[in-house]
Amino acid sequence: MRVTLGKCMLQERLSEKGLSVAALSVLLRTKPERLLDYIEGKRVMPLKAAVTIARSIGCSVEDLYQIEEVP
Numbered sequence: 001m002r003v004t005l006g007k008c009m010l011q012e013r014l015s016e017k018g019l020s021v022a023a024l025s026v027l028l029r030t031k032p033e034r035l036l037d038y039i040e041g042k043r044v045m046p047l048k049a050a051v052t053i054a055r056s057i058g059c060s061v062e063d064l065y066q067i068e069e070v071p
Contacts, residue, residue, distance in 0.1 A: 006066030011039045017057050027056055
């Protein structure tokens with residue numbers, strides 16, 4: 001089975017947790033622009049970043065993107 005990444009769901013996960021991009025950037029010690037690039041689809045999160053973000057906000061890595069199966 002192959003999959004492709006769809007829309008980044010980081011903004012939705014942050015909203016569910018009551019967090020802002022600014023707050024997460026402080027927690028992760030990264031620039032908010034980098035997180036916004038993920039949210040806006042300008043960049044795909046590297047696995048290390050996705051794991052760190054998921055653990056920081058209490059979700060799974062798979063919750064950070066819409067995942068679509070490719071036939």
